[in-house]
Amino acid sequence: MTSTIATKSQALPPGIYCPVISLYQITSRQEIDLVASYKFFSYLIRGGVDGLVLAGTTAEAVLLSSEERKELVKTARKAATDLGRPDFPVVTGISGQSTNESIRLAEDAPAAGANFGLLLPPNYWAKAVTKDVLLGFYREVADATTLPIVIYSFPAMCNGIDMNSDTLSELAHHPNIVGVKLTCGNAGKVTRLTREYKHGQFGVYAGSSDWLIPCLAGGGGGCVTGIANVFPKCVARLYALWNEGKVKEASELQGLVAQAEKACKEGIAPTKFGAAHFAGPPAGITDEKAFWPRKPYAPCGEEKASWVVKVMRHLVEVEQGLPDAV
Known part of the structure; x- marks a missing residue:
């Protein structure tokens, strides 16, 4: 049955969102490199993504300070504004293990330039996270901020905490909870959520682009995908082909994108290596060390790096053949 809840006052626009990797200075402390970040944000926007997601899993959010998160949002907003896109959607992670910490991060975000907050469920003591705890957590954070909240469902990173469609449906009724990244x-x-809610009531997004067409076919609004760090034009083109009704061409490109994205499934280091190798030079960032994970985590070894190049390189010609969006 279709819900009669009101359309959200600030719905998350449909489209392709890039969960942007964090770039670091080549120093022993790996401070955030805001100059390189500005170049990379600009590159992604020109590549045609519909929004940026900062301080998420791919950004190594748990390794970032609250001040670094704010500076990255400010830099992303400046990059978008400088490209003539002052209203470009910027989503930032506000996930904390406590309700208080999540509220504090949500309070910081709008002043820095974020439009939406992406929020994982609490998961430190997984056995204590009942349905009532989940509902109370999201509602209390959403009540405490004007920042529209996007639920982030990622059981593999949350001690197995999984929110079923009934729980998500209950949260969709909150006026400040606008969607979910699956x-x-x-x-x-x-399909269950889009049968019940229109996009403006509660947007539903795939958490990767290797099932973008299934998500769109089921009524979803798009995806948040790590491969957009490497080939933003390809993913944007895939989304456009589907919306233009070019199903055969979209299906062919979907397969190519899915093959490349399997490298991103291997973790942050392979994703960052792929971005360094394929996207770094055209973005104006030529030192691969800027893309290394933050310590104590290590970059790809030679064998893994060679494999990443092998499984991604078929998209290079496609990416280079597509025009800039800005």
Whole structure:
């Protein structure tokens, strides 16, 4: 049954969102490199993504300070404004293990330039996270801020905490909870939620682009995908082909994108290496060390790096053949 809840006052626009990797200075402390970040944000926007997601899993959010998060949002907003896109959607992670910490991060975000907050469930003591705890957590954070909240469902990163479609549906009724990113990969949640809610009431997004067409076919609004760090034009083109009704061409490109994205499934280091190798030079960032994960985590070894190049390189010609969006 279609819900009669009101359309959200600030719905998350449909489209392709890039969960942007964090770039670091080449020093022993790996301070955030805001100059390189500005170049990379600009590159992604020109590549045609519809929004940026900062301080998420791909950004190594748990390794970032609250001040670094704010500076990255400010830099992303400046990059968008300088490209003539002052209203470009910027989503930032506000996930804390406590309600208080999540509220504090949500309070910081709008002044820095964020439009939306992406929020994982609490998960430190997984056995204590009941449905009532989940509902109370999201509602209390959403009550405490004007920042519209996007639920982030990622059981693999949350001690197995998974929110079923009934729980998500209950949260959709909150006027300040505007959508969900499904990194759980559950297409059934897409079709159940989109049967009940229109996009403006509660947007539903795939958590990767290797099932973008299934998500869109089920009524979803797009995806948040790590491969957009490497080939933003390809993912934007895939989304455009589907919306233009070019199903055969979209399906062919979907397969190519899915093959490349399997490298991103291997973790942050392979994703960052792929971005350094393929996207770094055209973005104006030529030192691969800027893309290394933050310590104590290590960059790809030679064998893994060679494999990443092998599984991604088929998209190079496609990416280079597509025009800039800005």
